[in-house]
């Protein structure tokens with residue numbers, strides 16, 4: 194049976210580092226190697242950063258980070274009530290033409306094995322990512 | 328206004344270290360000095376250890392760690408549904424006659440500025456501790 | 462969980478050496494941005510960021526570097542990264558930023 | 565978040581040197597207990613725990629040390645702690661354990 198761990202975090206920049214620390218401790222106990230732990234840290238950070246940066250004006254309440262530590266995999270969901278966005282408008286960055294911003298989701302998808310994003314305009318966003326332990 | 332952060336943690340030994348890490352990151356951002364951060368880490372660890380060790384047989388569901396990061400103080404509550412105990416039976420350890428066990432609550436009270444324990448037999452325990460930032 | 466930056470202007474080679482230590486994320490990225498801008502205002506010269514002791518970066522930090530790269534390129538100046546750790550190398554490679562920032 | 569233990573038997577002085585590195589908490593305390601018991605079974609001699617690189621301990625770890633102290637005292641052997649860091653010193657002093665474990 195898998196263990197479930199949940200964090201409820203204020204939507205402020207200063208707490209993203211704490212989430213990263215907590216998640217890296219989890220990933221370490223779950224048996225991931227250093228490279229995978231770093232991947233997970235970055236992916237989770239990117240998702241938290243998106244909540245904090247793109248949450249609707251005045252959003253500073255809390256978002257949730259849910260972790261399921263399973264057999265050979267870690268499933269992490271970051272769930273916010275920060276207003277959501279239209280995922281159909283999302284465009285992959287053109288990485289041959291570097292520009293500031295627009296890399297977060299691209300990096301998450303590159304580092305994690307599975308990524309599912311759901312967003313409900315007017316409500317919020319949830320991003321679920323899975324990393325398998327090799 | 329104070330920030331509220333919550334963790335929901337499986338009642339297993341391997342997650343106590345993660346709680347410690349998360350809390351020390353919080354305390355650091357809240358402006359506590361190294362000695363106070365260490366005090367808070369130990370106190371929180373002792374409380375988590377008590378949940379994991381003294382929870383009723385078969386207890387392995389989750390407990391909550393709630394943190395309120397206020398102006399110049401950190402309030403941390405560890406709340407479990409692990410069966411509770413009779414706090415009237417609690418006896419301070421005789422520290423002139425060292426014996427194994429019985430030091431946890433004593434250490435928490437020595438390290439934190441305020442400690443309030445409530446326990447409801449058949450239900451669970453909550454321990455609230457406050458540390459002021461000097 | 463913090464970022465330290467040591468900046469030194471190298472008169473001889475006419476360039477800035479910025480040594481980064483710690484982590485660059487949403488919380489610390491503004492510090493990097495401010496330091497780069499401050500340096501560039503004092504001396505409009507090339508900038509080298511020494512990443513030997515930088516343990517973590519994410520898109521927020523990379524964004525600051527791309528931003529600086531863009532502005533400096535307009536004036537024919539360069540910003541380059543030295544000695545990134547493996548985890549940071551990986552991110553630079555995924556995003557193709559190594560092409561422009563680590564020549 | 566882990567505990568490393570290096571054990572060395574010093575023939576000359578007829579004692580065990582155990583060097584602890586990392587953290588002792590509920591999760592790692594059983595490792596310390598096992599190592600102390602293992603050493604003591606091989607050679608019933610005094611034990612010195614070098615805490616120079618131990619960053620953290622709480623009542624679970626202290627409990628293991630008190631337990632070992634009690635058993636060894638029955639056989640007129642001692643277990644002592646060397647070079648505890650400030651945070652650990654504080655705990656030893658609060659609990660009065662410095663009196664018996666750090667003579």
Ligand SMILES: Nc1ncnc2c1ncn2[C@@H]1O[C@H](COP(=O)(O)OP(=O)(O)O)[C@@H](O)[C@H]1O
Nearest residue numbers: 243244247248277278294295296297298299318
């Ligand atoms: N949790 C979120 N809430 C609201 N909007 C979001 C969220 N996550 C992503 N977005 C939207 O998706 C876009 C792409 O995100 P991303 O790839 O991380 O790049 P960046 O954050 O640099 O813009 C963002 O610009 C934003 O409009």
Ligand SMILES: Nc1ncnc2c1ncn2[C@@H]1O[C@H](COP(=O)(O)OP(=O)(O)O)[C@@H](O)[C@H]1O
Nearest residue numbers: 377378381382411412428429430431432433452
């Ligand atoms: N969260 C809890 N749930 C159930 N019992 C508890 C809890 N916390 C403390 N106790 C009880 O209080 C006693 C004293 O705790 P403590 O001072 O930490 O010493 P120790 O844990 O070493 O016994 C424990 O032995 C236990 O019976």
